[in-house]
Amino acid sequence: MRKPSSAKFGTEIECPACEGTGFPTVVQPAEPGRKIYPAPCKKCLGKGRLARELK
Numbered sequence: 001m002r003k004p005s006s007a008k009f010g011t012e013i014e015c016p017a018c019e020g021t022g023f024p025t026v027v028q029p030a031e032p033g034r035k036i037y038p039a040p041c042k043k044c045l046g047k048g049r050l051a052r053e054l055k
């Protein structure tokens with residue numbers, strides 16, 4: 001008997017807040033030479049993944 005292993009959807013899921021990028025989408029200013037460095041996603045702490053909640 002074998003269980004199908006789903007490594008992709010094991011214990012972590014893609015963070016819905018940042019879509020797995022680890023950084024929330026920010027609006028870049030129109031000013032040339034300036035760039036916003038977004039803080040890491042608060043939900044996943046920049047990892048882009050969240051531990052799946054087992055209910």
Ligand SMILES: [Zn+2]
Binds near residue numbers: 042043047
């Ligand atoms: Zn996130």
